[in-house]
Amino acid sequence: QSVLTQPPSASGTPGQRVTISCSGSSSNIGSNTVNWYQHFPGTAPKLLIYTNNQRPSGVPDRFSGSKSGTSASLAIGGLQSEDEADYYCAAWDDSLKAWVFGGGTKLTVL
Amino acid sequence: EVQLVESGGGLVQPGGSLRLSCAGYGFTLSTYWMSWVRQAPGKGLEWVANIKPDGSERYYVDSVKGRFTISRDNADNSLYLQMNSLGVDDTAVYYCARGGARSGYFLYWGQGTLVTVSS
Numbered sequence: 586q587s588v589l590t591q592p593p594s595a596s597g598t599p600g601q602r603v604t605i606s607c608s609g610s611s612s613n614i615g616s617n618t619v620n621w622y623q624h625f626p627g628t629a630p631k632l633l634i635y636t637n638n639q640r641p642s643g644v645p646d647r648f649s650g651s652k653s654g655t656s657a658s659l660a661i662g663g664l665q666s667e668d669e670a671d672y673y674c675a676a677w678d679d680s681l682k683a684w685v686f687g688g689g690t691k692l693t694v695l
Numbered sequence: 696e697v698q699l700v701e702s703g704g705g706l707v708q709p710g711g712s713l714r715l716s717c718a719g720y721g722f723t724l725s726t727y728w729m730s731w732v733r734q735a736p737g738k739g740l741e742w743v744a745n746i747k748p749d750g751s752e753r754y755y756v757d758s759v760k761g762r763f764t765i766s767r768d769n770a771d772n773s774l775y776l777q778m779n780s781l782g783v784d785d786t787a788v789y790y791c792a793r794g795g796a797r798s799g800y801f802l803y804w805g806q807g808t809l810v811t812v813s814s
Contacts, residue, residue, distance in 0.1 A: 587739065628806070629804035641802065673739060686741060689740065
């Protein structure tokens with residue numbers, strides 16, 4: 586059971602917009618910033634969004650993040666087949682004194 | 696170019712020990728928090744431990760406290776994870792990542808090293 590809750594799966598067709606949610610609590614998302622990672626099995630995870638809504642250099646603006654209260658979300662617009670991957674949210678938890686990840690959402694492009 | 700290269704993974708029997716290493720290239724490791732993150736087969740990402748630039752603060756996920764020790768050698772630009780009393784649940788790919796401060800993020804990751812705990 587992950588501290589941050591994500592839907593296990595999401596899907597969309599090419600060109601669609603998909604949103605992945607991440608629910609936490611006052612000790613993690615409610616107090617700290619949220620980061621999102623994209624992970625293709627067998628490769629190193631990649632930072633997609635940091636500090637709630639910032640994109641690292643090289644990440645397309647199709648990817649956007651937001652945070653409100655104890656929840657956050659990742660939006661992917663103009664869905665492409667190469668977006669098919671696992672997506673994870675993460676935040677520091679002040680009570681656990683630990684980084685906590687969501688369980689991951691497997692995105693399928695139909 | 697920033698690179699992180701892990702080594703030290705392998706097959707170990709339950710109860711055994713293993714020491715993972717992570718060499719940093721293209722940046723000065725001494726100025727960054729560093730972390731270990733793992734992924735067990737068929738499971739999601741799980742943060743394991745982090746360490747402050749000067750080594751004065753270290754944090755661990757509950758499941759490894761008292762068994763794993765994170766350390767660093769800034770002069771050698773290297774990060775380590777000493778793993779003792781290994782159990783089958785520790786089987787995972789272990790990633791070294793740059794970052795881990797409370798307000799930070801993991802921008803750079805290594806390719807990972809596989810640790811298999813099995814008899």
